[in-house]
Amino acid sequence: MSTAALGGSGRGRPRLEQPRRPGRTAREEILDAAAELFTNHGYGSTSTRRIADAVGVRQASLYHHFATKDDILDALLTGTVDEPLQLAADLLGEAGPAAPRLHALVVADAMQLCGGRWNLGALYLLPELRTDRFEPFRRRRAELRELYRRLSAAVIAECDGPADAADLPFRLVESVINSRSDDGVAPSGQPWVIGAGALRVLGFTGENAALVECTAARLGVQAPAR
């Protein structure tokens, strides 16, 4: 859709008068439009021109915020790992049993992957991400995976679980991406199902209800109905 199609009066910058997308700033609107196009039409098939049209700005305005399409993708992807990375680092620094800490990380991360307007995790498998441009993002995501692995290894040690399972909680969390893609929506209780599953897969046989209560309090969210 062009700016003209927005019913612009010719006074310029109709975007500021008729914001059509979530986002307080032009940058956020560009990210939202790009996320929609990348996840619904494909990264390779989306041009920066098409993104600009979807926001209702000129391409020149878009380039003011992002020099390249890859920069937009990088900003979107980085937004999916920054918070879990911070949380994982905080949780690893805490004392006490590992099981409730891993549970909190798994539920919080699955919630953010379920919660965004667009299924951004589906972009993790793009071949474009293997280029040098995305090495910083790949490194951050690998770091997150490594923090999951360390917390998972601590749980395995606590409950004498199988040593080779330490990568599975990270993978279970990512599975919400596939569920969203297959079902169109992410079932709202899925992060809690995955939280419980991520512990069981490591050999944990303790009470799930205590973990749920603890994680709900920590994250400031509602525990699922029993």
Add this chain to the structure above:
Amino acid sequence: MSTAALGGSGRGRPRLEQPRRPGRTAREEILDAAAELFTNHGYGSTSTRRIADAVGVRQASLYHHFATKDDILDALLTGTVDEPLQLAADLLGEAGPAAPRLHALVVADAMQLCGGRWNLGALYLLPELRTDRFEPFRRRRAELRELYRRLSAAVIAECDGPADAADLPFRLVESVINSRSDDGVAPSGQPWVIGAGALRVLGFTGENAALVECTAARLGVQAPAR
């Protein structure tokens, strides 16, 4: 690469004299080339012309085998669900405890997803798959997911596990796609790790070694070193 670049002598059909790809037939060579391009360069960015060039045939020859690029994608994707669907149906029809049957399905399916030359599962998340053209494929994959769910539900019933976990084994199997994408290769023991994890996540606490032995014999594969 054009046919000329193959060092063709001008006698025509150099492909038949210098097959450069796995596959006994032109159709299989086309599928192999397309799989490489789709997974390494992106589906949207790959033209049928580029596929024909990669095989060393004319576009007209390619169209003799596949009318559209979507038809090639459909053939590749269908190839990843046909065998597990057949196996799942066979296993569901068998009598006896569900745990060894689910274990065999999980290990076999993870092996085939790990074993192909290209990481075809990475294409499951393409937005193109949401179009009507791929409805038959989506239905077959949904059918496979449903068979996993039924076998998983039977395991849950056997071991008094958590009822809401029945979708997780299917998701754990798919996680080999992410591992391959992240690591470049699929670790060879991963199907067995996932086989054990898929049972534990359903609440199964029996002996893993017995399942491994039974599955190795059934599939005619080597059990992993203990």
